[in-house]
Amino acid sequence: MGAKKVAVLLSGCGVYDGSEIHESVLTLLSLANAGLDYECFAPDKDQHHVINHRTGEPMEETRNVLTESARIARGEIKPLNELSVEAFDALVIPGGFGTAKNHTKWAFEGPAGAIDTEVRDAIRSFHAAGKVITAFCMAPTTVAKAFEGTEVHAQLSVGTTEESSPYEIEAITDGMKSIGSIPNMVSKADYSYDEENRIFCSPCYMMDMGIAELAASIDRTIQVMAKKL
Amino acid sequence: MGAKKVAVLLSGCGVYDGSEIHESVLTLLSLANAGLDYECFAPDKDQHHVINHRTGEPMEETRNVLTESARIARGEIKPLNELSVEAFDALVIPGGFGTAKNHTKWAFEGPAGAIDTEVRDAIRSFHAAGKVITAFCMAPTTVAKAFEGTEVHAQLSVGTTEESSPYEIEAITDGMKSIGSIPNMVSKADYSYDEENRIFCSPCYMMDMGIAELAASIDRTIQVMAKKL
Numbered sequence: 001m002g003a004k005k006v007a008v009l010l011s012g013c014g015v016y017d018g019s020e021i022h023e024s025v026l027t028l029l030s031l032a033n034a035g036l037d038y039e040c041f042a043p044d045k046d047q048h049h050v051i052n053h054r055t056g057e058p059m060e061e062t063r064n065v066l067t068e069s070a071r072i073a074r075g076e077i078k079p080l081n082e083l084s085v086e087a088f089d090a091l092v093i094p095g096g097f098g099t100a101k102n103h104t105k106w107a108f109e110g111p112a113g114a115i116d117t118e119v120r121d122a123i124r125s126f127h128a129a130g131k132v133i134t135a136f137c138m139a140p141t142t143v144a145k146a147f148e149g150t151e152v153h154a155q156l157s158v159g160t161t162e163e164s165s166p167y168e169i170e171a172i173t174d175g176m177k178s179i180g181s182i183p184n185m186v187s188k189a190d191y192s193y194d195e196e197n198r199i200f201c202s203p204c205y206m207m208d209m210g211i212a213e214l215a216a217s218i219d220r221t222i223q224v225m226a227k228k229l
Numbered sequence: 230m231g232a233k234k235v236a237v238l239l240s241g242c243g244v245y246d247g248s249e250i251h252e253s254v255l256t257l258l259s260l261a262n263a264g265l266d267y268e269c270f271a272p273d274k275d276q277h278h279v280i281n282h283r284t285g286e287p288m289e290e291t292r293n294v295l296t297e298s299a300r301i302a303r304g305e306i307k308p309l310n311e312l313s314v315e316a317f318d319a320l321v322i323p324g325g326f327g328t329a330k331n332h333t334k335w336a337f338e339g340p341a342g343a344i345d346t347e348v349r350d351a352i353r354s355f356h357a358a359g360k361v362i363t364a365f366c367m368a369p370t371t372v373a374k375a376f377e378g379t380e381v382h383a384q385l386s387v388g389t390t391e392e393s394s395p396y397e398i399e400a401i402t403d404g405m406k407s408i409g410s411i412p413n414m415v416s417k418a419d420y421s422y423d424e425e426n427r428i429f430c431s432p433c434y435m436m437d438m439g440i441a442e443l444a445a446s447i448d449r450t451i452q453v454m455a456k457k458l
Contacts, residue, residue, distance in 0.1 A: 013242065013243070013250075013300060014242070014300035015300070015303050015304075016304075020303075021242075021250060021254060021300060021301055021303075022254050022257070022258075022303070025250060025251050025254040025255070025440075026254070026258070028251075028440050029251075029255070029440050029441065029444050032439055032440050032441040033441050033444075052296055052299075053296065053297075053299035053300045053302075053303070053304050054295065054296050054299040054304060054306065056304065061290065066283065067281055067282065067283050068282075070281075070282035070283040071242060071243035071244070071247075071250060071282045072250055073282075074244050074249075074250075074251070074282070075244075075245075075282050075283060075285065077283065210261055211254075211257050211258050211261050212258065212261040212262050215258050215262075
């Protein structure tokens with residue numbers, strides 16, 4: 001029997017308009033260290049916008065989510081519409097604003113923002129096949145959007161109001177609740193696991209932490225996930 | 230006494246036209262794990278070109294080295310001309326084609342390609358101040374260019390012809406020799422250290438390896454470097 005295989009769903013390349021780079025690279029590292037094979041995917045469409053990561057301001061240009069995600073994947077990436085759920089044991093979604101700008105529009109419209117249909121269908125398919133889904137950082141909001149209006153009420157978490165965060169954890173948590181999820185508060189040192197739905201979440205950079213803490217938290221979650229595959 | 234401090238010199242964001250993203254992120258992680266503070270820098274100028282990382286083809290657009298490097302640094306980056314050598318104990322340069330396209334023109338002209346004067350001056354200043362320089366992957370060619378025409382004949386390495394590599398290790402090694410360096414062959418599992426000049430090199434993705442091996446080799450080199458600071 002070969003190694004278990006994980007699909008990694010990216011949303012661009014850079015925390016403010018794409019996948020958070022540290023989270024993405026450390027996810028790939030942890031998957032490799034856990035003995036899991038992986039393949040990267042991203043939607044083949046224009047990014048919502050391009051943010052100058054030095055100034056935080058939008059730039060007057062257009063970039064493609066898949067093409068930019070390919071930077072993180074060193075060219076080894078496929079369009080999301082080529083993802084066959086049968087070939088994989090789990091789906092992992094790193095964070096970054098890209099998941100809330102390109103996978104959904106949560107960054108602009110909160111829980112009312114639409115989810116990309118390919119992203120929605122991928123998440124629903126992994127769940128329907130009884131496979132594991134792991135969502136880091138802001139990505140649990142994308143998972144919440146995928147199950148909006150369904151019978152699935154997943155336990156999800158983007159962190160806790162008890163610890164320091166640069167983001168509005170309470171508002172995001174309320175938003176997930178408003179569309180049918182069962183959000184809970186999780187320390188940055190921990191992860192949440194919905195056993196019934198087989199969904200892991202870990203706050204990552206939603207909470208204040210350095211890269212060493214980030215690596216440890218991603219690695220712990222991936223290690224536990226690996227045992228469930 | 231505070232933590233030792235390391236300047237990390239980036240060259241964009243993406244293996245084919247900037248800093249190799251895995252090498253850069255894993256460098257930051259290893260520095261943090263070694264208890265070292267770091268700050269990122271990059272030249273504030275246009276990239277040589279922009280490569281579509283899915284197809285490998287050039288794109289008709291212009292990107293700035295500093296602005297793109299800011300993606301890896303999550304916005305925490307300064308222009309290279311603001312780097313004060315006195316504030317740092319070491320300089321670390323991750324690889325990627327960016328160092329041979331934006332720091333020098335080695336990717337296009339081999340050892341005849343010009344080095345960016347700010348990059349050259351930064352490397353020379355760290356060396357002149359007796360501080361450590363660590364160059365990963367292709368970055369030793371940039372260090373070689375910095376010392377071209379000087380009294381400094383540094384021992385450098387970009388890997389070995391004895392192991393599998395996607396690149397022309399022998400030609401690059403010959404090129405470094407032709408401009409005054411003393412290149413040597415180093416296994417991907419090892420690093421080179423020039424004690425007189427205080428320069429570490431490790432092959433990283435110049436040799437065939439996966440992300441787990443890469444992380445281990447960067448971490449080993451940074452740990453040994455940390456003891457020299």
